[in-house]
Amino acid sequence: MPAHHGLTIGRLASSSGVNLETIRYYERIGLMPEPGRSQGGHRLYQDAHQRGLRFIRRSRDLGFGIDAIRALLGLAEPGRRSCGEVRTIAEAHLLGVRARIADLVRLECVLAETVARCGAPGATPCCPVLEVLEKPA
Amino acid sequence: MPAHHGLTIGRLASSSGVNLETIRYYERIGLMPEPGRSQGGHRLYQDAHQRGLRFIRRSRDLGFGIDAIRALLGLAEPGRRSCGEVRTIAEAHLLGVRARIADLVRLECVLAETVARCGAPGATPCCPVLEVLEKPA
């Protein structure tokens, strides 16, 4: 019985866009179920694994952490669907993303202002960036 | 000769707001110069160390990576000041920050839209978040 009984990890990797070692990593940490093996010990993946990996990948693309994904995967099981809990996780994540954006925007302002003063004619003696970094107090 | 000859690492840490182990880490990777030691082997920091650490800390607050800070510290030395090089580093960093913001804003949009559909009356059957994550294609 040849490889018709499932996808090899390489094919799963290239079809999903997830690195081969990352797939093994997901298995190691229990995010992906262990697949069957060929006689030679090679992993053979079924449709359910493909769907699971796609779910994980989409979640990562949306910035969910591994723990959040673990929770989402549990809630995604038929019969355990709980829209409220899913929403809670997604909203918490959304707040985190917004906080990171706010931090970065503040940072962007300071940097942009400082760099803009670099070329300003007749402005500060030499280097506004170093001045900001060296300023006492 | 008691501790009058410099700040202990603990005092430097609390006065700068940088964790004590982080200061040792900066020394280990060559970002901070090695300070003198007391007879008992305790580090004793001088004013120059304080100024250096403040520079590093400000740079980290602005999101500069360790390698960028190493470069900035070199350029901050008297006689080696090069406004153009400093500006180049700062502008590259600014572009990186803007790219991260753009990524996060895109992500925020998708998340916000999806979560908003959660409570929508008579909308999708159950859970828009899971639907997004499970969608085939």
Next chain:
DNA sequence: TTGCTCCTCACGTCACGTGAGGTGGC
């Protein structure tokens, strides 16, 4: 003497990626 501070060294964090050294399978 107490007890707070300091010392070094090793390991943990996060989500993976890389590399070594070896083998399956067409």
Next chain:
DNA sequence: TTGCTCCTCACGTCACGTGAGGTGGC
């Protein structure tokens, strides 16, 4: 047989933080 794919295991990444076990210094 070739050569591509797969296997496991260990270590590297980034910028630190934590903990163990021991000591300085007032």
